[in-house]
Amino acid sequence: AQSVTQLGSHVSVSEGALVLLRCNYSSSVPPYLFWYVQYPNQGLQLLLKYTTGATLVKGINGFEAEFKKSETSFHLTKPSAHMSDAAEYFCAVSGLQGGSEKLVFGKGTKLTVNP
């Protein structure tokens, strides 16, 4: 069964600093990987996804993630944090459960951006 581990339930950075949110996955098949963002009391919005091909994936709002098969990781980065990046971020992996493909989500990382 597929699973996702997000290291650090809370991450705090200064405005302009590098953002690094960690995600490790477990999958018995080649994974499809996703990062979502959630602002307070709202639904989730897709930031980026990895399916096949290029391992460095660029998403919206200046975020990118790199798929590293040898490390089973899919960490999310942004070179310079902005106040508007404060939100909760979820990593997800596609998985086959009960004969159907579903997304399995990590528990989330809450990002705080300090002025």
Place this chain on the structure above:
Amino acid sequence: DGGITQSPKYLFRKEGQNVTLSCEQNLNHDAMYWYRQDPGQGLRLIYYSQIVNDFQKGDIAEGYSVSREKKESFPLTVTSAQKNPTAFYLCASSIGGGTYEQYFGPGTRLTVT
């Protein structure tokens, strides 16, 4: 504009009452999902449906029921059997199975007292 709507945004009920949460999509997606979100727990799958008139239990289906009579609609009923129903509920849809990204609605916050 295409998207997913959930209503209402906030819902209050007394313990022992059933309550139905609405989810409608106009994206022409085949698959629809219901998740429950609690602080620090991430998203947990309640039910999902990959085609009209068919649905499967997710990881935490006890105390919930769904129907899928129309492609665009996937209502969730929280029954009195759900022991701890207060939570944020999210509906999502996708073109197909898990290899496709899911699009989420704005959520319904249910409070049961």
